[in-house]
Amino acid sequence: MTLLAFDIGGANLKAADGNGYVEHRAFPLWKQPEQLAGALANMIGLAPPAEQIVITMTGELADCYQTKAEGVKSIVGSIREAAAHREVLVYLTDGRVVEPPIAIEQPLLAAASNWHALAALAARYLSAPRGLLIDLGTTTCDIIPTANSKPATQGRTDPERLASGELVYSGVERTPLFAVVEAFQLNGRPTPLAPEFFATTADAYLLLDQLPEDLQNCDTADGRPRTKSYAHARVARSVCADTSLMSYGEALAAAELVRDAQVKSIVKAVKQVTGHSGQQPAQVVLSGSGEFLLEQVIEALPWDLETVSLSNMLGPEVSRCATAYALALLACVND
């Protein structure tokens, strides 16, 4: 049976058919939940024909929904509308793929399920008794231990995973800089950041040549393009300065601070996660659009680790939609 898998996030929609086709688009769900069905229908229309639609999600956390239950119900409703006559299935964090009414009845199993799908795929590459998946995306980082090629996490819901270190809410594009570091050096003095949505990690990695400049991409804190020049202005604004008060060199040094702090926080979480099992992992799968940063994380860990890069295995395009791709493969097997 032909199928199309979706990962419906709070800021991005990703689709994959498990057969080479992937597609993603920015979609600010919290601003326009009523447009979700239309956006999904559009993506279905552009994809290879599919008889079955299977979804995983994190978008239920968006604050357009008062509770997760409401979010799950609304998102499932949107995909059913978009799917029209096609069969719809929903992935749960216990590994089951179920029909919509069952998902709606168990919203805490349907909520925040995309990490589980990805972990189930990654575990296939992890033959050692103890393995690890580290997926660093635009917004969050998932750190998933595996045991005997299966996910072996402490937490299941998002808050449990935050507490266990398995979810680090920090990514390489959307995270505000003031969530990562407390102060930048300005004129040689530590200057605290203002907690306004002035600059994000995308600006740091633009300045550090880890993200490409793109005049067409205005998915930034101030809506101006993703260029180094505008990133400089945004980083300056984060300490209530502007480019006349903060030099390009100071902004670059600030970006390095951000990078180092993010690496440090992920390393800390990896140690917390692996500490639970008491056994250190032998293999690790790296994935997500932030893979470039994970090499430094691995270097900073005190173990010898065999690493597998999902973007090397799948190619960068598929890797960017890895959660949807993973779900497509899992759903095929479950059929």
Next chain:
Amino acid sequence: MTLLAFDIGGANLKAADGNGYVEHRAFPLWKQPEQLAGALANMIGLAPPAEQIVITMTGELADCYQTKAEGVKSIVGSIREAAAHREVLVYLTDGRVVEPPIAIEQPLLAAASNWHALAALAARYLSAPRGLLIDLGTTTCDIIPTANSKPATQGRTDPERLASGELVYSGVERTPLFAVVEAFQLNGRPTPLAPEFFATTADAYLLLDQLPEDLQNCDTADGRPRTKSYAHARVARSVCADTSLMSYGEALAAAELVRDAQVKSIVKAVKQVTGHSGQQPAQVVLSGSGEFLLEQVIEALPWDLETVSLSNMLGPEVSRCATAYALALLACVND
């Protein structure tokens, strides 16, 4: 000469005539800079007739403006348009009140000038050789030392004031909770906050009965009303939970953590600011919509301080527009 003074902020507009009339309204400048002139004209129309308009500002920092110079120029342009035939004057952080072209030529003196106007007013109540003004508002806290009844600050621009501790970018309504505390207790486990704009300090102080419930006021992180019930949901969302996963009692304990952390950060900054002069202050003026929190700050300081409450002196309505009121008085004297 009759006048009307404005404090043009990034999120609020405040007006006062120095003669008892005050008015304020929420105005998200960063979203709609092109509507500023209209909003100001509307406020001028509702106020007692004035021949002169005098302004102070912080709105130039809003990210609709690429630089402070651009922001100052645009804001001055808006007030000139709104003022029509009336004379317009601009307050500078060196205490001068100047005509628009002079302000536009010296944007760093016109930028972020409202604290200086307020400090000049507060200094009148501070007869001791060393005094202090602590103004805690919705978004920021200004800590201004005075010497012989005049402002005696280290910093003049916003970044300088952040570095010196004279500007603490933390307030009692708009500050995201994740900028104040790292983790809340959930099921007895420390659970890190997600760096999303899910909940603000207004939610903490709603839960703690320091801000009134108001079904009409939707100036919140999720646009739902300012009630304890919605505040509970927002606080829960800040750790990726919802009200089914985080109890009301846990949200209340989280609010107490936020309050204690804010008090601590202001106390730390007060010590930093007074440390510069090497002399401890004998008197302190407290002001702003967050005055309720400042009593705890004073208690936590290791000195005996004579305190003056600006809201007691001026009444709560005038106190809420204290920057505009201060400017109106200063401008009258300067005439």
